[in-house]
Amino acid sequence: MSDARGHALGLKGLTKRYGEFTAVEDVSLEVGQGEFLTLLGPSGSGKTTILMAVAGFVAPSAGAILLDGRDITPLPPEKRNFGMVFQGYALFPHMTVAENIAFPLRVRGLSRADRDAKVRAALDLVQLATFAERLPRQLSGGQQQRVALARALVFDPALLLLDEPLSALDKKLRAELQEELKALHRRVGRTFVNVTHDQEEALSLSDRIAILNHGRLVQQGAPGLLYERPRTRFVADFLGKSNFLEGTVVEAAAGGFALDSGVSVRLPDGAAPPPAGSRSLLSLRPEKVALLAEGEAADNVAEGRILSWSYLGAGFALRVATERLGEIRASLPSWQAAIAPAEGLPVRLGWSAEAAVPVEEDAA
Amino acid sequence: MDGTYRPGPAGRGLAWATALYLVLPILIVVPVALTDQRFLSLPKDGLSLQHFRTVLASPEWLGSIWQSFTIAVAATVLSVVAGTLCAIGCWRISRRATELIRVLMLLPLIIPSIVYAIGLYRYFGALDLLDRFMGVVIAHGVTGIPYVVITVSTALAAFDPRLEQAARGMGASLTQTLRWVILPRIAPGIFSGAIFAFIHSWDELVMVLFIASRDVFTLPRRIWDGINENLDPAMAAVAVLLILFTLLLLLADRALRRRTEGG
Numbered sequence: 001m002s003d004a005r006g007h008a009l010g011l012k013g014l015t016k017r018y019g020e021f022t023a024v025e026d027v028s029l030e031v032g033q034g035e036f037l038t039l040l041g042p043s044g045s046g047k048t049t050i051l052m053a054v055a056g057f058v059a060p061s062a063g064a065i066l067l068d069g070r071d072i073t074p075l076p077p078e079k080r081n082f083g084m085v086f087q088g089y090a091l092f093p094h095m096t097v098a099e100n101i102a103f104p105l106r107v108r109g110l111s112r113a114d115r116d117a118k119v120r121a122a123l124d125l126v127q128l129a130t131f132a133e134r135l136p137r138q139l140s141g142g143q144q145q146r147v148a149l150a151r152a153l154v155f156d157p158a159l160l161l162l163d164e165p166l167s168a169l170d171k172k173l174r175a176e177l178q179e180e181l182k183a184l185h186r187r188v189g190r191t192f193v194n195v196t197h198d199q200e201e202a203l204s205l206s207d208r209i210a211i212l213n214h215g216r217l218v219q220q221g222a223p224g225l226l227y228e229r230p231r232t233r234f235v236a237d238f239l240g241k242s243n244f245l246e247g248t249v250v251e252a253a254a255g256g257f258a259l260d261s262g263v264s265v266r267l268p269d270g271a272a273p274p275p276a277g278s279r280s281l282l283s284l285r286p287e288k289v290a291l292l293a294e295g296e297a298a299d300n301v302a303e304g305r306i307l308s309w310s311y312l313g314a315g316f317a318l319r320v321a322t323e324r325l326g327e328i329r330a331s332l333p334s335w336q337a338a339i340a341p342a343e344g345l346p347v348r349l350g351w352s353a354e355a356a357v358p359v360e361e362d363a364a
Numbered sequence: 365m366d367g368t369y370r371p372g373p374a375g376r377g378l379a380w381a382t383a384l385y386l387v388l389p390i391l392i393v394v395p396v397a398l399t400d401q402r403f404l405s406l407p408k409d410g411l412s413l414q415h416f417r418t419v420l421a422s423p424e425w426l427g428s429i430w431q432s433f434t435i436a437v438a439a440t441v442l443s444v445v446a447g448t449l450c451a452i453g454c455w456r457i458s459r460r461a462t463e464l465i466r467v468l469m470l471l472p473l474i475i476p477s478i479v480y481a482i483g484l485y486r487y488f489g490a491l492d493l494l495d496r497f498m499g500v501v502i503a504h505g506v507t508g509i510p511y512v513v514i515t516v517s518t519a520l521a522a523f524d525p526r527l528e529q530a531a532r533g534m535g536a537s538l539t540q541t542l543r544w545v546i547l548p549r550i551a552p553g554i555f556s557g558a559i560f561a562f563i564h565s566w567d568e569l570v571m572v573l574f575i576a577s578r579d580v581f582t583l584p585r586r587i588w589d590g591i592n593e594n595l596d597p598a599m600a601a602v603a604v605l606l607i608l609f610t611l612l613l614l615l616a617d618r619a620l621r622r623r624t625e626g627g
Contacts, residue, residue, distance in 0.1 A: 057529055084530070086529070090524065090526040094548045103531070104536075107536045107540055
């Protein structure tokens with residue numbers, strides 16, 4: 001693995017139609033050198049189609065794919081020099097681990113000595129040096145995943161494409177490999193493009209996330225930004241959990257506004273408030289809702305009764321029926337819970353004016 | 365086998381009867397081959413290997429065995445190359461039309477070989493392939509294709525298409541992918557097809573009766589003539605040798621499959 005810097009990938013108006021069905025519609029994206037970008041979306045959102053178009057397995061109906069500004073749309077996959085980790089890994093079952101990793105080098109006609117040296121380095125990179133002579137079926141899922149990574153990186157590819165690389169693993173192993181993958185990305189300094197439907201994976205791995213729905217790019221940005229300032233109801237709902245509060249704007253000023261339901265919202269600097277009289281939709285994260293003690297004050301207060309609750313170890317998840325705002329979900333850290341939750345118990349919920357974020361209703 | 369139904373006495377009896385029905389006619393030639401009599405019969409006073417000796421010392425029998433063997437090898441090569449390429453082609457293109465081609469390839473199995481033989485007889489006369497080594501090889505090779513198409517198509521159906529994508533993604537050309545990824549994965553299917561194609565040619569009689577007469581005289585043809593002309597127990601001895609040889613091929617096929625599936 002040389003210290004070559006990553007390459008930049010660009011998508012310009014990428015569109016893919018299958019007959020009447022549009023799988024990807026007019027997606028434009030820039031992935032910077034050495035960046036870790038995740039395409040996140042539910043199944044059928046077009047994220048895998050985009051990845052396959054970048055890899056060259058799917059020919060776009062319109063638009064272009066650029067590598068460092070050069071149009072590579074017409075190039076077949078074998079000419080693109082991209083590493084790819086397939087869903088289920090696609091290791092060659094009749095080859096040993098070392099032979100699998102040597103495959104892209106053999107294809108390029110490298111001498112046996114060069115091949116052996118690079119394979120050894122790649123095996124070290126993924127900490128599998130002692131498994132070189134095993135067959136893929138003799139490895140665990142996590143080990144197979146690491147072989148697939150080594151094979152995809154051994155030939156110094158311009159890009160690394162990952163198609164749901166962790167989906168076949170159990171939860172604990174997935175968390176471990178997430179950290180490994182992140183560390184690997186830092187070590188090799190290449191451009192990674194990852195596809196997943198797992199929002200936790202996307203949040204923890206990526207420098208930037210592009211959220212897709214129905215083949216369209218809904219929003220892109222750093223994980224923290226997307227989580228804190230979702231642009232639409234879909235983004236707020238798909239990335240984490242959210243309460244949605246609706247109402248008519250009754251007062252609007254430079255720094256914030258209030259709804260007829262009594263909810264007040266403070267906007268970040270520079271954000272324009274919606275005009276008075278318009279309908280507004282707010283996203284409110286359950287972890288930003290607190291349980292207020294007797295007499296405690298907050299920017300926003302809602303009284304209600306607990307509909308149901310569940311204990312999650314680290315916290316409680318409550319569903320509270322409020323009089324003015326309907327059902328509100330709240331998640332509280334266990335150590336802070338001032339009460340023993342019970343169904344029907346009257347509670348007061350409170351949240352600050354910064355907590356609720358105005359979002360757009362999704363385009364139909 | 366816990367959790368499955370146990371067979372009742374009727375089912376068990378039927379299964380054994382079927383097995384015996386299949387095996388007995390084959391086994392009957394074994395005592396006949398060992399007869400001490402000079403005509404086709406069961407042994408009377410004791411067992412004798414004299415008929416095996418006759419066969420192995422006769423230039424006619426040995427010549428036919430050798431001729432059958434070389435024809436079968438050449439026909440197998442033809443069937444394997446054509447059948448494998450056809451199966452891979454159909455699998456890669458994979459349209460409605462390729463399904464049709466696959467069915468077309470099975471025609472030699474479906475059409476009675478005597479019908480096929482009449483057709484060959486008419487064409488081969490004009491092509492000067494009658495009573496020629498090449499003529500029999502072509503006839504057997506073509507009719508052996510279905511076995512290869514079936515076994516290779518089955519092997520390809522189990523082939524994960526992502527392996528081909530992975531190979532391409534890593535820069536492999538079509539030839540490299542074929543040689544290093546696809547062929548090794550379907551090799552057991554190709555070998556099975558080869559063994560069946562070989563057996564098909566090895567014991568084929570009907571077409572040979574039509575398209576060969578004197579110069580090409582295969583083993584099944586000699587057995588056929590022997591039965592028509594004299595009832596020499598040497599035929600039974602040849603039959604036993606044939607059975608043993610075929611059995612050996614089938615065991616090789618099994619062993620090969622076991623090695624690739626397990627392990």
